[in-house]
Amino acid sequence: METDHTVVERRLLDRALRPDTVALDAGCGRRTRLRDYRDRIVRLVGVDADDDAGRANPHVDEFVHADLDEALPFGDASFDLVYANFVVEHLARPQQAFAEWHRVLEPDGTLVLLTSNRASPFLRGGDLLPHRLRLLIKRRGAGVEERDVYPTHYLANTPSRLAEATAAAGFEPVAVELVGTAHRYGARIPGAAAVLRTVERMLPAARRSTIVAAYRPLPVRNV
Numbered sequence: 001m002e003t004d005h006t007v008v009e010r011r012l013l014d015r016a017l018r019p020d021t022v023a024l025d026a027g028c029g030r031r032t033r034l035r036d037y038r039d040r041i042v043r044l045v046g047v048d049a050d051d052d053a054g055r056a057n058p059h060v061d062e063f064v065h066a067d068l069d070e071a072l073p074f075g076d077a078s079f080d081l082v083y084a085n086f087v088v089e090h091l092a093r094p095q096q097a098f099a100e101w102h103r104v105l106e107p108d109g110t111l112v113l114l115t116s117n118r119a120s121p122f123l124r125g126g127d128l129l130p131h132r133l134r135l136l137i138k139r140r141g142a143g144v145e146e147r148d149v150y151p152t153h154y155l156a157n158t159p160s161r162l163a164e165a166t167a168a169a170g171f172e173p174v175a176v177e178l179v180g181t182a183h184r185y186g187a188r189i190p191g192a193a194a195v196l197r198t199v200e201r202m203l204p205a206a207r208r209s210t211i212v213a214a215y216r217p218l219p220v221r222n223v
């Protein structure tokens, strides 16, 4: 079982990136791991509905304040890469977002996304907890700041729902990997990470907590 989503992400990005990639970080927030790929990304645009977070992001060349659930202010085929790191779970209209990502991608571009798998018992269990307790676990366990916790909808957040939603928007999967990342929530609690990793190892792949995937856009006539 792969337990590091960034390792899988690197494999998919290495395949997707060309020397002169123009990239869109959809839901860029305050930081982006695409900063580590600037040797191949000549222009990096970030989009986010949280204006403060996006403006504070030091890694993007341009920040655009926009709602991913609506039409995006970019022309067709503007980007070689659309990247969304833990954003899909927050979308109220993922179908609309995927359709826009398809529209703004070059025909030979790639969508790379990482998102939570709602089919994971850790995710389902977490949802049953009161909001304050979930915040506490995110803060104490994984070191997430409260201002970086956003409402979730999980509308395209099982392997099958994500497959349906991306296919309906005209994407074909290049790679879809299930990664065991529940240990992140125990990172700051002695012994907890090892227990979470062991439990997650016993689960079927489809129930691991994080989906890391790459897709290519199909021509519109095939959609």
Ligand SMILES: C[S@@+](CC[C@H](N)C(=O)[O-])C[C@H]1O[C@@H](n2cnc3c(N)ncnc32)[C@H](O)[C@@H]1O
Binding pocket: 026, 027, 028, 029, 030, 031, 032, 033, 047, 048, 049, 050, 053, 066, 067, 068, 069, 084, 085, 086, 087, 090, 091, 092, 148, 150
């Ligand atoms: C968990 S954070 C991830 C931020 C960043 N991608 C990262 O890796 O640190 C989710 C981000 O998605 C953004 N987001 C959620 N729904 C959005 C929407 N409908 N339109 C634009 N941004 C959205 C939030 O504002 C937030 O910055």
